[in-house]
Amino acid sequence: MQQIRNGFIANLPVAASVGAYGSVLGVLAAQKGIGWLTLLIMNLTVFAGSAQFVMVDMWIAPLPVLEMTIAVLIINLRYLLIGASLQPVFSGAPLSHKFTFMHLVADENWAVTMAALRNGGATIGFLFGGGLCVISAWCFGTMFGHRIGALVQNPEALALDFAFIAVFTALTVSLWRGREDLLPWIGAAVIAVAAEKLIPGKWYILLGGLGGALIAAVRRPVKKEEQDAAV
Amino acid sequence: MQPFDYRIVAAIAGAALVTYGLRVGGLLLSEKLPKTGAFRRFMDALPGTILLSLVAPGIVAAGVWGTVAAVCTAICTWRTRNVFLAMLVGMGIVLVERHLVG
Numbered sequence: 001m002q003q004i005r006n007g008f009i010a011n012l013p014v015a016a017s018v019g020a021y022g023s024v025l026g027v028l029a030a031q032k033g034i035g036w037l038t039l040l041i042m043n044l045t046v047f048a049g050s051a052q053f054v055m056v057d058m059w060i061a062p063l064p065v066l067e068m069t070i071a072v073l074i075i076n077l078r079y080l081l082i083g084a085s086l087q088p089v090f091s092g093a094p095l096s097h098k099f100t101f102m103h104l105v106a107d108e109n110w111a112v113t114m115a116a117l118r119n120g121g122a123t124i125g126f127l128f129g130g131g132l133c134v135i136s137a138w139c140f141g142t143m144f145g146h147r148i149g150a151l152v153q154n155p156e157a158l159a160l161d162f163a164f165i166a167v168f169t170a171l172t173v174s175l176w177r178g179r180e181d182l183l184p185w186i187g188a189a190v191i192a193v194a195a196e197k198l199i200p201g202k203w204y205i206l207l208g209g210l211g212g213a214l215i216a217a218v219r220r221p222v223k224k225e226e227q228d229a230a231v
Numbered sequence: 232m233q234p235f236d237y238r239i240v241a242a243i244a245g246a247a248l249v250t251y252g253l254r255v256g257g258l259l260l261s262e263k264l265p266k267t268g269a270f271r272r273f274m275d276a277l278p279g280t281i282l283l284s285l286v287a288p289g290i291v292a293a294g295v296w297g298t299v300a301a302v303c304t305a306i307c308t309w310r311t312r313n314v315f316l317a318m319l320v321g322m323g324i325v326l327v328e329r330h331l332v333g
Contacts, residue, residue, distance in 0.1 A: 021315050024318070046243065046247045063242050065245060068242050079253035083254050084258065086258055157329065164289070165286055166300070168285055169301045171314060176279065177279070192284035192285075208281075212276065218269065
């Protein structure tokens with residue numbers, strides 16, 4: 001219980017920004033005519049910010065269900081790595097705990113938990129408390145934005161149509177790891193822009209993402225990793 | 232209320248299952264996922280390249296001012312590490328351009 005509390009409190013600062021950009025998603029969802037209950041259910045079951053932004057972006061009737069699911073799969077592939085990195089936190093825990101507590105893992109409380117892990121203070125309770133904090137902020141933010149969004153008559157005049165691009169530009173930059181990313185990122189951008197023009201649908205996300213990452217894979221490993229591999 | 236649409240249920244259920252599967256799958260496969268080598272470099276690079284691929288065509292389509300706004304958003308994120316503030320900067324530039332220039 002104490003651990004859940006600690007995790008909740010440790011995540012309050014990031015929860016503020018989660019709530020803030022959640023409110024943007026709420027506004028965009030209201031503009032697309034998505035009901036508040038639908039949005040709330042999406043928050044609680046999917047609980048993945050960037051994927052939800054993409055779903056709302058693709059939300060044009062009739063919903064392209066298969067394309068949406070594939071887009072979510074591609075964008076959330078990183079959760080495979082996030083899940084794997086939490087292995088030290090869950091070591092020795094029963095399978096039921098793994099199945100229960102992994103749902104409330106988002107980028108934000110994951111990052112806070114990994115920082116706590118380096119200081120030896122990460123437990124499942126801490127992770128879960130952080131998850132409760134982040135999902136609360138996410139729900140409050142999106143619901144607040146949804147109320148406001150229903151009142152906005154002319155979204156273009158408020159540059160709301162640019163919000164999606166702005167959010168993802170910022171999220172992308174926050175993932176920059178250093179010069180090793182330069183070639184893969186150039187490759188990804190070129191492939192994505194070309195594919196978007198040539199191929200209908202959202203396949204450019206997959207092609208650009210995989211193409212760029214492939215450049216990273218075939219390049220000579222950086223020195224540090226060579227040492228690690230040699231051990 | 233909007234009329235019931237099974238596609239909405241399918242879209243949300245699909246997204247939820249896929250996301251949950253990746254979260255739990257990563258934890259359960261943690262022993263088996265390679266920690267070094269080409270596959271690891273591929274997986275490590277993937278989050279950045281995917282988000283960039285997602286947004287790059289949109290930036291190009293947003294024209295000169297959209298590109299300027301995106302670049303300023305990127306610089307602001309780089310400097311402040313504050314995603315929300317950076318977003319406001321980008322939207323602000325587009326907003327000003329539409330009311331004054333456009």
